[in-house]
Amino acid sequence: MPMSFQDARHLLSRTGFGGSPADIRALAGLDREAAVDRLLAGVGTAARTSPPVHVLNALPPAEGMKGLSVEKKQAVKQERREDAVELKGWWYQELLTTPSPLTERMTLFWHNHFTSSVHKVKWPTLLYHQNALLRHHALGSFRDLLFQIAKDPAMVLYLDTQTNHKDHPNENFARELFELFTLGEGQYSEIDIKEAARAFTGWHVAAHRGGGFAFNRRQHDDGVKHVLGKTGAFGGEDVLAIALDQPACARYLTAKLWREFVSDEPDAREIDRLAAEFRNSGYRIAPLLRGLLILPQFWAPETRGALVKSPVELLVGTIRLLNLPISDTTVLTKYGTRLGQDLFDPPNVKGWLGGTRWITSATLLNRWQLLQRSLRGADMGGPPHAHAAMSEMHGATWIMEEEAETVQAVLVPVPPVNPIPPGIDRWQLVRQLVMDPAFQLK
Amino acid sequence: MRRRELLKFAATLPLLWLAPRPFDLFAAPPAPVRGRWDRILVLVELHGGNDGLNTLVPYADERYYQARPRLAIPRERVLQLSPSVGLHYALEPLMGVWQGKELAIVQGVGYPDPNRSHFRSIEIWDTASASGQVLDEGWLARLFEAHPLPAEFAADGILLGQRDGGPLSGKTVRTIALNDPQQFLQQAGRVKPVEQSSPNRALAHILQVQRELTHAAGDLAARLQQAAPLHTTFPPSPIGRQLETAAQLLTAKVPVAVIKVSQTGFDTHAGQLGHHERLLKELAAGLVAFRLAMVQAGLWDRVLLMTYSEFGRRVGENASAGTDHGTAAPHLFLGGSVKGGLYGSAPSLSDLQEGDLKYRVDYRSLYATVMQSWWEVAGPEIVGPDYPAINCLA
Numbered sequence: 070m071p072m073s074f075q076d077a078r079h080l081l082s083r084t085g086f087g088g089s090p091a092d093i094r095a096l097a098g099l100d101r102e103a104a105v106d107r108l109l110a111g112v113g114t115a116a117r118t119s120p121p122v123h124v125l126n127a128l129p130p131a132e133g134m135k136g137l138s139v140e141k142k143q144a145v146k147q148e149r150r151e152d153a154v155e156l157k158g159w160w161y162q163e164l165l166t167t168p169s170p171l172t173e174r175m176t177l178f179w180h181n182h183f184t185s186s187v188h189k190v191k192w193p194t195l196l197y198h199q200n201a202l203l204r205h206h207a208l209g210s211f212r213d214l215l216f217q218i219a220k221d222p223a224m225v226l227y228l229d230t231q232t233n234h235k236d237h238p239n240e241n242f243a244r245e246l247f248e249l250f251t252l253g254e255g256q257y258s259e260i261d262i263k264e265a266a267r268a269f270t271g272w273h274v275a276a277h278r279g280g281g282f283a284f285n286r287r288q289h290d291d292g293v294k295h296v297l298g299k300t301g302a303f304g305g306e307d308v309l310a311i312a313l314d315q316p317a318c319a320r321y322l323t324a325k326l327w328r329e330f331v332s333d334e335p336d337a338r339e340i341d342r343l344a345a346e347f348r349n350s351g352y353r354i355a356p357l358l359r360g361l362l363i364l365p366q367f368w369a370p371e372t373r374g375a376l377v378k379s380p381v382e383l384l385v386g387t388i389r390l391l392n393l394p395i396s397d398t399t400v401l402t403k404y405g406t407r408l409g410q411d412l413f414d415p416p417n418v419k420g421w422l423g424g425t426r427w428i429t430s431a432t433l434l435n436r437w438q439l440l441q442r443s444l445r446g447a448d449m450g451g452p453p454h455a456h457a458a459m460s461e462m463h464g465a466t467w468i469m470e471e472e473a474e475t476v477q478a479v480l481v482p483v484p485p486v487n488p489i490p491p492g493i494d495r496w497q498l499v500r501q502l503v504m505d506p507a508f509q510l511k
Numbered sequence: 512m513r514r515r516e517l518l519k520f521a522a523t524l525p526l527l528w529l530a531p532r533p534f535d536l537f538a539a540p541p542a543p544v545r546g547r548w549d550r551i552l553v554l555v556e557l558h559g560g561n562d563g564l565n566t567l568v569p570y571a572d573e574r575y576y577q578a579r580p581r582l583a584i585p586r587e588r589v590l591q592l593s594p595s596v597g598l599h600y601a602l603e604p605l606m607g608v609w610q611g612k613e614l615a616i617v618q619g620v621g622y623p624d625p626n627r628s629h630f631r632s633i634e635i636w637d638t639a640s641a642s643g644q645v646l647d648e649g650w651l652a653r654l655f656e657a658h659p660l661p662a663e664f665a666a667d668g669i670l671l672g673q674r675d676g677g678p679l680s681g682k683t684v685r686t687i688a689l690n691d692p693q694q695f696l697q698q699a700g701r702v703k704p705v706e707q708s709s710p711n712r713a714l715a716h717i718l719q720v721q722r723e724l725t726h727a728a729g730d731l732a733a734r735l736q737q738a739a740p741l742h743t744t745f746p747p748s749p750i751g752r753q754l755e756t757a758a759q760l761l762t763a764k765v766p767v768a769v770i771k772v773s774q775t776g777f778d779t780h781a782g783q784l785g786h787h788e789r790l791l792k793e794l795a796a797g798l799v800a801f802r803l804a805m806v807q808a809g810l811w812d813r814v815l816l817m818t819y820s821e822f823g824r825r826v827g828e829n830a831s832a833g834t835d836h837g838t839a840a841p842h843l844f845l846g847g848s849v850k851g852g853l854y855g856s857a858p859s860l861s862d863l864q865e866g867d868l869k870y871r872v873d874y875r876s877l878y879a880t881v882m883q884s885w886w887e888v889a890g891p892e893i894v895g896p897d898y899p900a901i902n903c904l905a
Contacts, residue, residue: 284770430689
């Protein structure tokens with residue numbers, strides 16, 4: 070079925086950060102499946118923004134931190150803090166400029182699935198490499214992604230695989246592997262966790278060798294383990310394969326993607342169908358996402374505007390759409406934090422809960438304050454220039470060129486809550502709509 | 512937030528509280544109010560799973576020292592409360608409160624079939640569910656739905672700190688997050704009151720939060736204008752600052768039933784000793800300052816403070832000089848109406864379950880205590896009939 074302007078708007082706001090009238094028109098008129106295929110064909114595997122060089126070069130000292138003087142330790146920590154900010158700013162730059170917003174939306178999705186926090190991992194360079202890994206597999210194979218993330222240095226440090234030794238197993242990674250990464254609550258027992266933890270003993274990263282993954286045979290428990298009904302002298306990779314064999318794994322991932330892209334009410338029958346296809350495909354992500362995006366439920370009227378924009382989607386989407394001036398993207402990290410989403414620093418291993426939980430009394434106020442500030446003509450990356458004329462500062466010429474109806478259709482997915490006063494000019498209309506509660510929806 | 516700045520703000524805000532409450536347009540005629548809602552509950556969430564054995568130390572038990580060769584608190588540094596247990600030395604500031612009989616310590620708090628996942632276990636605590644039961648709403652949210660607070664309350668709960676609403680999460684509960692009161696009042700003063708709702712649930716949620724904001728901000732501003740200043744100095748730690756804000760709000764007589772604060776960092780898997788000591792030190796200093804501010808405001812008899820945490824930690828230390836997720840742990844009640852002392856009994860170190868402590872008091876008994884003995888409302892519909900209140904309130 071050929072898509073209307075509204076259909077194309079819906080697709081762009083759900084798979085990216087929204088779009089200008091030109092972006093929307095480029096898709097409108099295509100069949101839904103053709104439009105979805107075009108978005109999937111545009112997906113990339115690497116960021117375009119040049120890597121943050123300083124972050125990349127800041128490796129853990131070969132001799133470890135223990136031998137350093139107090140002053141030297143302080144200096145290293147301060148440098149790491151600055152690198153973390155630079156790293157976050159680097160991702161925002163990519164988010165703002167990527168030609169494939171879907172690539173970044175999926176990278177964000179995996180960042181919130183295979184969470185790691187720079188707060189615990191400490192070395193921003195390891196988070197950069199994890200981010201590259203997530204993007205590389207963002208729409209590839211979930212199996213490959215899982216096998217590589219389990220050995221990802223940031224993950225090994227984040228979930229304490231590093232201290233998982235033969236004589237003292239640390240269950241943290243094994244628990245989250247089942248609970249959050251593959252199966253979901255209720256699909257495994259405490260014994261499965263204890264046994265699985267043994268299989269990952271000896272996995273660690275050698276910080277003094279540049280942070281790479283290594284296997285320490287002497288710390289590995291090579292005894293027989295019983296995991297999810299299977300028995301053998303399993304190693305970590307065997308356990309990953311066992312988890313992937315569970316039908317619950319495909320269902321869990323499918324339902325999570327449904328909540329991210331379709332609605333907060335996954336349909337059990339469709340989940341079963343799509344999950345079976347996902348598992349049979351060897352866990353290929355792109356066909357699963359395609360299946361979700363061509364569902365009638367995705368296009369249903371009640372699904373339009375039924376999800377809340379995440380803080381990153383709100384910031385990046387608004388800046389892209391209104392062409393707001395940003396002189397320094399590291400400032401966006403502060404804004405993201407105030408709205409409840411500090412990139413590379415999720416609150417815990419479960420990640421950001423998202424959905425309507427993004428909106429609390431505190432974050433709603435902060436959302437409006439930031440939007441108001443940006444509409445006043447403040448450089449979102451610098452000090453506010455009060456009362457700059459909006460028409461002078463933005464390159465978003467579509468605002469003046471389009472009909473008022475189109476401007477409204479672009480800015481809000483559902484009719485605005487506050488009635489539009491008659492006789493207002495185009496910039497007043499933009500302000501009115503951006504400050505409307507409906508602008509928070511996608 | 513400095514109080515003087517807060518007052519300056521409050522003075523600039525319109526007195527929204529004089530306007531009719533937007534909630535009234537939706538609510539059924541209010542049910543007759545029961546319950547001692549002049550009494551306030553302050554919840555302190557120790558996020559990450561506080562190590563109970565190094566908080567209330569079984570210093571007379573050799574097995575404690577055997578299980579923790581690197582982490583045990585030396586006997587001579589334990590602040591002895593009884594012949595068998597005593598406090599971590601970092602909690603020394605609380606000894607005055609203990610001697611004043613305003614500190615009740617409930618030992619061995621947990622639940623059957625313990626879950627060792629942070630998220631699941633705090634969800635169990637937050638919703639007062641059984642281990643295998645999933646409930647969507649926080650226990651306080653359900654309580655306030657069954658027993659609505661007086662109509663003039665600014666909010667059911669005020670949430671300070673970085674953690675989520677937890678027990679105050681639910682469909683109808685009115686929770687205001689107030690990390691920075693100054694910013695809150697400034698911004699909320701500009702928000703338009705809304706009356707409508709929407710069949711779109713995401714939008715309905717946003718509009719509901721908007722209504723709560725305008726109502727609470729108006730009330731808060733009016734009260735802060737008239738409040739007396741605090742004369743207590745709070746420690747500059749995150750928990751100290753939250754307790755300071757809580758004290759300001761209560762001194763300003765902001766009508767609210769619950770204030771929730773939180774302290775993070777208790778997930779001490781590695782290098783626990785110094786880290787845990789610092790956390791307990793900050794906690795004790797914050798609590799003592801809060802008590803003093805409440806005494807000075809004449810409110811201490813009307814405040815009940817309770818700690819909680821998703822679980823305690825394993826009996827044995829791990830190879831990283833830390834402890835992994837465990838089960839039962841002690842929790843504290845503080846307040847001018849508390850009958851100080853030890854309650855429950857210390858879990859046995861010889862009778863373990865998979866290396867973990869067996870709980871002695873079900874955590875739902877803490878909630879029953881709050882509901883029945885503190886607020887004097889029924890509680891069985893929230894926690895079930897099997898959990899008696901603890902007789903620790905005067």
